[in-house]
Amino acid sequence: DLCKGINGLEKIVLREARGCSAEVYLYGGHVTSWKNDHGEELLFVSNKAIFKPPKAIRGGIPICFPQFSNFGPLEQHGFARNKFWSIDTDPPPFPTNSTSKAFVDLILKPSDEDSKIWPHSYEFRLRVALGPGGDLMLTSRIRNTNTDGKPFSFTFAYHTYFSVSDISEVRVEGLETLDYLDNLKERERFTEQGDAITFESEVDKIYLSTPTKIAILDHEKKRTFVLRKDGLPDAVVWNPWDRKAKAMADFGDDEYKHMLCVEAAAIEKPITLKPGEEWKGRLELSAVPSSYCSGQ
Ligand code: BG6
Numbered sequence: 001d002l003c004k005g006i007n008g009l010e011k012i013v014l015r016e017a018r019g020c021s022a023e024v025y026l027y028g029g030h031v032t033s034w035k036n037d038h039g040e041e042l043l044f045v046s047n048k049a050i051f052k053p054p055k056a057i058r059g060g061i062p063i064c065f066p067q068f069s070n071f072g073p074l075e076q077h078g079f080a081r082n083k084f085w086s087i088d089t090d091p092p093p094f095p096t097n098s099t100s101k102a103f104v105d106l107i108l109k110p111s112d113e114d115s116k117i118w119p120h121s122y123e124f125r126l127r128v129a130l131g132p133g134g135d136l137m138l139t140s141r142i143r144n145t146n147t148d149g150k151p152f153s154f155t156f157a158y159h160t161y162f163s164v165s166d167i168s169e170v171r172v173e174g175l176e177t178l179d180y181l182d183n184l185k186e187r188e189r190f191t192e193q194g195d196a197i198t199f200e201s202e203v204d205k206i207y208l209s210t211p212t213k214i215a216i217l218d219h220e221k222k223r224t225f226v227l228r229k230d231g232l233p234d235a236v237v238w239n240p241w242d243r244k245a246k247a248m249a250d251f252g253d254d255e256y257k258h259m260l261c262v263e264a265a266a267i268e269k270p271i272t273l274k275p276g277e278e279w280k281g282r283l284e285l286s287a288v289p290s291s292y293c294s295g296q
Contacts, residue, residue: 002087005032006051012087012128014102020134022102027053029085029106029126032060034136034285042225042287044161044259048250056081058250059161059259061138063126066118066154068236068267069183074118077159083108085126094127094139103129120152121145136285144273153272157236157265158283160227165220167239167257172197174214175235181206181268199260202241208268210235216262222290229264231281236263 005011005025011032014022023033034042045059056062056077065080088107108124115121125141144152164170173196181187183204192207196217214235216225229235238261240248245256264283271279 009051012104014104014128014130016100016102016130016132016134018132018134020130022128022130022136024104024106024128025051025057026085026087026106027051028056028081028083029063029108029124030057030060030081031128031136031138032057036134036287042163042285044163044255046251046255048252048255050250053084054082055250058248061161062159063140064155064157064159064263064265065124065140065142066120066152066156068155068157068265071155071267077157078154079114079117080108080124081159083114088125091125091127094141100129100131100137103127118152120150121147122152131284133286138283140281141278142271142273142281143278144275146275149275151272151274153270155265155267155270156232156281157263157267158232158281159236159261159263160283160285162216162225162260162262164216164218164258164260167199167260169219170199170260171217171219172214172237172260172262173217174211175207175237178210179208181208197237199239202244203237203239205237206265206267207235207237209233214262216260217290219290224288224290225262226286226288227262227264228284228286229282231279232264232266232283233269234265234267236261236265236267238263 001013009027011023011025019037021035049058062081064077067074067078085106085108088105091105106126123143127139129137214227
C-alpha cells in the first residue's frame, strides 16, 4: 500500500499474514517501522525526528551511500538517505531464497543535479521484505551504469537504529576480539578486549571483518535481535550518550537510553564497480525471545 505518512511524505506499508508489519518511506528509501506480531515496535525513531527534506529521518534504517560518515568529500553519510526514491515497477529477478509476498522494490538513479556532486551513473535497487516469521530483509543491488568506461567506488551502511529498553542492560555478541577503528579517537585501530560489548558511555566504533551473524541481547525486554549479513564485512556500533544527544536537534536528550545503532557496512575496503558490474549487500533482522537464543 502506498499512503501518506508524516508531513504528507509517501510511505509503503508491508503486512505479513501473522500481523508483523514494516513501513518504508520513499524519502530516503528509509525503513521507519518494523513491528512484531504483538504490534511492538522494534526500531527506534526519535520523537524529534524531522520528516522533512533535506534532513534525513533520525531513526529506523537510513541508507548510507555512496559514502559512510565523512570518509570522503561528500556530505555526511552520502546522499541516498535524503533523496526521493521511486517504486521499481519492473525489477529484474532477485536471486533470493525469500518466499515473502510482503515486499517492495525501490530504485534510486542520479538526477542531473546529483551527477554534479558525484559524477557517476548508477542504479540502486533496494528490496525491503518481511519474511513469513516477521524477519525484516533488506537487499541492496548497486550497478555501475557509467557509459564513459569509468569505475566508481563507494562505502555503504544500513544505519539501523534498534529500540532497546535500557542501554545499560544491553550486550552485543559477535564482535569480541575483533579489530575496530575508534571514531572518538581519530579512527585509531584497537582490538576489542571484552567478553561481550556493554554500554556505559558514548560509543562510535567501526568493527572490521566481522562475522555474518551479530546478536543484540536486551536483557530487560528478554529479546534478542539477530543480524545476519552478506557482502557487508564491517559493523558500526554507535550510541551518542548524553552529551552528544543534547547536541542533536532531532534527538531527545534522554533517548540515547532507548536506542542502539548496529550498522552492517562496507567501509574499510570501499567497493569498486566497473561499468556493468553489480554489488549486492544483504541484511536480515530477526527479533526472538531471549530464552530461545540462550546457549546458541
Ligand atoms: C554513525 C557514525 O554511523 O552515525 C557517527 O559512526 C555519527 O559518527 C552517527 O555521529 C550519526 O550520524 P548523523 O549524520 O545521522 O547524525
